[in-house]
Every structure is written in C-alpha cells, then in structure tokens.
Amino acid sequence: xxxxxxxxxxxxxxxxxxxxxxxxxxxxxxxxxxxxxxxxxxxxxxxxxxxxxxxxxxxxxxxxxxxxxxxxxxxxxxxxxxxxxxxxxxxxxxxx
Numbered sequence: 220x221x222x223x224x225x226x227x228x229x230x231x232x233x234x235x236x237x238x239x240x241x242x243x244x245x246x247x248x249x250x251x252x253x254x255x256x257x258x259x260x261x262x263x264x265x266x267x268x269x270x271x272x273x274x275x276x277x278x279x280x281x282x283x284x285x286x287x288x289x290x291x292x293x294x295x296x297x298x299x300x301x302x303x304x305x306x307x308x309x310x311x312x313x314x315x
Contacts, residue, residue: 228265230282231275231289236264239277246310249275268294 233239243249243266252265252274261280267273275292276282296302 226273229273229275229289229292230284231277231292232282232284232286233277234286236262236278240264240266242310243275248305248309 231239240251240254244251247268249266249268252267253263255263257263257280262278263276263281264278265274265276267275
C-alpha cells in the first residue's frame with residue numbers, strides 16, 4: 220500500500236533572523252507566514268515561496284544545525300529567465 224507523504228517544512232539555520240526575514244521577504248519574494256516567539260530563546264519563523272507547498276523555517280532555537288550548513292535546497296521555477304530578472308533587480312542589483 221502506498222502512503223501519501225509530503226515534505227512541508229525545511230529548517231534553514233541563519234545568523235540573524237531579522238536580516239534573513241528581510242532578505243527572503245523583501246528581496247526574494249517569499250511570504251512571511253509566521254513569526255512567533257514561542258518561549259525564551261525560541262522564535263519560529265515560517266516563510267513560503269509563492270505558490271509552494273513547502274516552506275522554510277528559521278529562527279532561534281528551531282535547529283541545532285550550524286549557520287550556513289544547509290546545502291542543496293532547490294527551488295523549481297516555470298520560467299528561469301523571469302526569476303533571474305526578478306532576483307537580479309531585487310537581490311543583486313548592479314550599479315549603473
């Protein structure tokens with residue numbers, strides 16, 4: 220019998236939660252789903268790419284992985300040129 224399984228949340232360790240939120244929301248275009256202070260030392264932040272079924276979680280106290288250790292995450296897009304243009308304008312703008 221096949222069981223349905225879905226990957227819905229992936230932890231991404233970051234050094235500065237607020238800087239990461241600004242990057243993912245204001246530059247890349249992810250949706251800020253939750254930013255919840257759970258308890259002292261625990262802050263849960265969930266971000267989701269537009270129209271994605273899988274989100275990332277970052278914050279304080281949500282993973283023991285060292286900062287920068289998450290490798291190999293892939294974002295699948297329909298139009299790579301459109302996404303490249305979006306990112307080149309919002310994330311990596313070059314001076315004119």
